[in-house]
């Protein structure tokens with residue numbers, strides 16, 4: 807039977823229900839600072855058992871608690887912080903190079919563009 811969702815469904819329930827689509831895949835999420843929507847999305851995604859999550863943010867100290875929360879969900883998920891300022895073209899290129907050269911990714915399965923004004 808197909809899973810049923812409504813306004814009370816938590817993100818982690820979605821991720822568990824559709825884990826066949828994200829299990830062992832690699833995702834990149836921008837701006838997942840503690841307390842924000844990106845952080846909640848990343849933590850929910852962890853319940854889908856992705857292989858690797860790249861966190862592209864400006865400030866690692868704001869992402870560290872989110873990475874810790876993900877470790878509490880699933881220790882097998884590889885979490886990688888990549889410094890990125892989306893207002894700076896050189897920072898964007900450098901972040902892309904860092905991800906490409908990390909050796910941890912054949913392809914990015916999902917890009918969650920959370921940063922915005």
Ligand SMILES: NC(=O)c1ccc[n+]([C@@H]2O[C@H](COP(=O)([O-])OP(=O)(O)OC[C@H]3O[C@@H](n4cnc5c(N)ncnc54)[C@H](OP(=O)(O)O)[C@@H]3O)[C@@H](O)[C@H]2O)c1
Pocket residue numbers: 836837838839841842843844862863864865868890891892893920921922923
């Ligand atoms: N909250 C809402 O009610 C709401 C409603 C509709 C849409 N949204 C959208 O949902 C998204 C997340 O919202 P939120 O409330 O969770 O925001 P938030 O807590 O302010 O998080 C925004 C994230 O974006 C990062 N960021 C901002 N400018 C950046 C830049 N130039 N380069 C790299 N990272 C940058 C921030 O990094 P730092 O921590 O380093 O600043 C932070 O990690 C935004 O796109 C927002 O427009 C939010």
